[in-house]
Amino acid sequence: MTISSALANPLNTALVIPILYLLYRVLFPSFPEKTKPATSYEEGLYNWAPPAHPKTRVYKKYTVHELEPFHGRTEGSTILLAIARIGGDGNIEERTVFDVTNGRNFYGPEGMYGNFAGRDASRGMAKQSFDEEMLTALDQPLDTLKDLTKAEIENMHGWHQHFSAKYPIVGGLVE
Structure with a gap:
């Protein structure tokens, strides 16, 4: 051709x-x-x-006094909160500390859950209450959560799963 x-x-x-x-x-x-x-x-x-790498946090055990400064009231500061994880036997396995800084709209000082920042939010999340009485005073031992109903424990478990999927785990809360 x-x-x-x-x-x-x-x-x-x-x-x-x-x-x-x-x-x-x-x-x-x-x-x-x-x-x-x-x-x-x-x-x-x-x-x-990325223009800058995110700050790296090492897994750490926090006391209530060490956790409290992470309340997020300072502009640009880190916000941490703890939620208990309940085991199959109904006892607290651990209180997981989450870095919820990316959720500043919710957990910052003006946010709906702002009172949980820097604190153990287990009881408030379990009872779906944002009232101050849901928080254990800093000079008191950690809340045992023994009086929670099965439904409240399941609710707290759901919140723990939600946070685990959404926010980095940075430590545990201890006495």
């Missing part, structure tokens, strides 16, 4: 121009300034990296 016989078909003639154009673009690529590929770090070769 010769070139003249191949071009005799109108479809072949129509396809020659796009094929030649694509061949030209492959052989002689031109990059506009904005889409030019980076060749070094300064030019943005690592443009997938």
Whole structure:
């Protein structure tokens, strides 16, 4: 088959121009300034990296006095709160401390759950109450939660699962 016989078909003639154009673009690529590929770090070769890495927290055991300063009342400060995890036997396995800083709208000073920031929120979450009396005073031992109903324990368990899926675990709350 010769070139003249191949071009005799109108479809072949129509396809020659796009094929030649694509061949030209492959052989002689031109990059506009904005889409030019980076060749070094300064030019943005690592443009997938975040502008700053998040602060790393090491898992730590907190007392109520060590947890309290993480109340979030200072602009840009870290907000932590604790929720108890109840085992299958109905006893408290641990009180997990979550970093809820990303939920500042909820757990910051103006948030609906703001009174739980820097505190053990177990009783309040279990009872769905934001009242101050749901919080154990800082000079008192940790709440045993023994008087919670089965439904309240299940509710607190649901909150613990929700927080575990949404916020980083940064420690545990101890006496």
